[in-house]
Amino acid sequence: MKRFCLVIFLSAISLAATAREFPKNMISVEAGYNAAWMTSYGVKASAIPAFMVGLADQIRLTEKHPFYFETGLMFQGKGYAINGYEDSRTATYHLQIPLNIKYHIYLNDLVRLEPGAGLYYAAGIGGKLSYASTDIDVFKNGILSRHDIGWSCALDCGISRFFLGVAYEMGFLKVDRKDVVYGEESGKLGYRDLRNYVFSVRIGVCF
Secondary structure, three states: OHHHHHHHHHHHHHOOOOOOOOOOEEEEEEEEEEEEEEEOOOOOOEOEEEEEEEEEEEEEOOOOOOEEEEEEEEEEEEEEEEOOOOOEEEEEEEEEEEEEEEEOEEOOOOEEEEEEEEEEEEEEEEEEEEEOOEEEEOOOOOOEOOEEEEEEEEEEEEEOOEEEEEEEEEEOOOOEOOOOOOOOOOOOOOOOOOEEEEEEEEEEEEO
């Protein structure tokens, strides 16, 4: 997946930009579906459905080429499920700030491709772990860290003011803090070394 994202981005910036006037600033409202999961030491996690919604701002970096810096504020649902072995489901909710570089490829006057890649910072604002008929707040009880940093890559297809896109995110940080299922002294495989992953499909409109 990393190589795929890198190939898309490098191929895009190698294309010469056609002579046109590029927008200086593009603000967008977007929403979409997330398939979220985590990696865990010794336990296979399954994806859970979630959603995202947010506001993004693309600021043009150069006069001659359509390179843009993108930031904004997103509400992101994340988490994971364990099936078949101490079944559990963890759903978390985050406010997320993207820090991306994007490039616009104009196929014609209406259609464009927007590959991009960068970093994100996410702050957890709520979430629960459900197992054995028990619900536990993962942030208030110190099970997961509220803070996460990672990288992302995306490819959007814009048609006039509207766009449809896909994105992939991977967290850098191990967000687990306390194993309440097995305990710190347990020799069993627990919920440890957790990292966030998200694949999303989204739609939006630009202003």
